[in-house]
Amino acid sequence: MGLIFAKLWNFFCNQEHKVIIVGLDNAGKTTILYQFLMNEVVHTSPTIGSNVEEIVVKNTHFLMWDIGGQESLRSSWNTYYSNTEFIILVVDSTDRERLSITKEELYRMLAHEDLRKAAVLIYANKQDIKGCMSAADISKYLTLSSIKDHPWHIQSCCALTGEGLCQGLEWMTCRTGVR
Structure with a gap:
C-alpha cells in the first residue's frame, strides 16, 4: 500500500528529484545533459563549476547537476551531495588508463x-x-557487483547519438517511487 501511495504522491505533486552527473573530465557529462534537454549535440567546453537543468520524463522531474570533472574540481563534488537521490557516473569507455581513478x-x-x-546509474559512454x-x-573493473547498499545500473551509451540514454x-524513473 505504501508503494502505491508514494507513486500517486509523486504523480500528483510533480516532485523534483536531484541528480548529480559526475565523472572524469572529457567523459561526456555535459554532452549527455544537453542530449537529455534538447535531443541534440551541443558544442561543449570543459565545465568549470556546474551546469544545472531540469529534465522531465513521464511527469517525473529531475533536477540534474552536471559537475566539472577536472582533477582540481573533484574535491568540491561533495558540496553538491545534499539531498541527492541519483548519481549518474559517466565513464569514458575508451579511457582505460584512468578507470582506476573513476x-x-x-x-x-x-x-x-x-x-x-542515492541510486547509481553508470553510463558506459563512447560505445x-x-x-x-x-x-x-x-x-567488472569497477566491481559493481560488490555494491550492496545502493541500487545501481550500468548502461552502454553514446552521448553523441543519444543511443542508450x-x-x-x-x-531512474522506475526507481523514483521505490524509496
Missing part, C-alpha cells in the same frame, strides 16, 4: 553520508568508438 571516486562518493540513499571497453568489462533515464 573507481576511487565512485567508492569515495558511495561512502559519503549525504549519498547513503561507438572501436576498441572501447564494454559495459560488462567496466562493471533513454534506457538509463527509464531505470
Whole structure:
C-alpha cells in the first residue's frame, strides 16, 4: 500500500528529484545533459563549476547537476551531495588508463553520508568508438557487483547519438517511487 501511495504522491505533486552527473573530465557529462534537454549535440567546453537543468520524463522531474570533472574540481563534488537521490557516473569507455581513478571516486562518493540513499546509474559512454571497453568489462573493473547498499545500473551509451540514454533515464524513473 505504501508503494502505491508514494507513486500517486509523486504523480500528483510533480516532485523534483536531484541528480548529480559526475565523472572524469572529457567523459561526456555535459554532452549527455544537453542530449537529455534538447535531443541534440551541443558544442561543449570543459565545465568549470556546474551546469544545472531540469529534465522531465513521464511527469517525473529531475533536477540534474552536471559537475566539472577536472582533477582540481573533484574535491568540491561533495558540496553538491545534499539531498541527492541519483548519481549518474559517466565513464569514458575508451579511457582505460584512468578507470582506476573513476573507481576511487565512485567508492569515495558511495561512502559519503549525504549519498547513503542515492541510486547509481553508470553510463558506459563512447560505445561507438572501436576498441572501447564494454559495459560488462567496466562493471567488472569497477566491481559493481560488490555494491550492496545502493541500487545501481550500468548502461552502454553514446552521448553523441543519444543511443542508450533513454534506457538509463527509464531505470531512474522506475526507481523514483521505490524509496
